[in-house]
Amino acid sequence: MKDKVTIIIKTFDRHIQFNNLLRSLAKFQPGFRIVISDDGKNYVTPDPVAAKEFDIVHQKHEYDIGCSEGRNRAIRACETPYFLTLDDDFLCRERTQFETLLAPVEAGVASICTGQVGHFGNKYGLWHNYEDAHGERGVVLQHLPRFGPPFKVDGNEYTTTEFGLQYFIANCDEFLGMGGWTSEIKTSHEHMPLFYRIYRAGLECCYSHDSWIDHPRFVRRGHYKQMRATRGHEFVDMGMDAMGAASFIKKRRKRTIKVINHSTRKFDWKTAREVDPLPL
Secondary structure: OOOOEEEEEEEOOOHHHHHHHHHHHHHHOOOOEEEEEEOOOOOOOOOHHHHOOOEEEEEEOOOOOOHHHHHHHHHHOOOOOEEEEEEOOOEOOOOOOHHHHHHHHHOOOOOEEEEEEHHHOOOEEEEEEEEOOOOOEEEEEEEEOOOOOEEEEOOEEEEEOOOOOOOEEEEHHHHHHOOOOOOOOOOOOOHHHHHHHHHHOOOOEEEEEEEEEEOOOOOOOHHHHHHHHOOOOHHHHHHHHHHOOOEEEEEEOOEEEEEEOHHHOOOOOOOOEEOOOOOO
């Protein structure tokens, strides 16, 4: 599959995490072409030993173009029909099976196949329309237990989904044809408006529980910590505005976290009820 898939990694001043990922790729998934999309204050230096295992293209962009634009530029540099996107703080393990993600996309069963990401657990997304007592409408994403009919490709089981994280394989031309990531949304839940537009475009998205990548927690330090601390709600609100969303709900284990779009505070969640499903 190495002649069919290019790995893209967007990185920004996370030097240690990036090289931990590169070394894990060298151990478990060597031989790929990797496009590094780098817009940090200080560009990363790939570990020389691990880098020998790959054909690396290091894009050095102007400062802070953002996650979304950085990934779009990386896809345009791909010379393969498919790309696999990874965050720079992921780690590959024995259960990281890229070929499992490729199978349904290459077979034409789905446009995008996403896998399981570390501490987020086995989550699926489901979009809802909600309406409050005053007739205001809002779009909500809920992380729910498994749903959608399961199916098999090459002996591997998948299920349909409407949402995923930044660990998926897609067709380069098809993905850029529907607009890719929204360039203006630099960080903070930039995958949410992406998967919403994928859903509204009618592209099939599926999930593999068998392809798993680790997302370890780390302490933010230095310039990266400063940058993330100053972002606030700006890009979260921008993403929800793009979806016409009043809020989204995250359910993690026994906790329910509600994130409110600050530009639509008038939406009254106490009186909100689910209404007709979102049309395609």
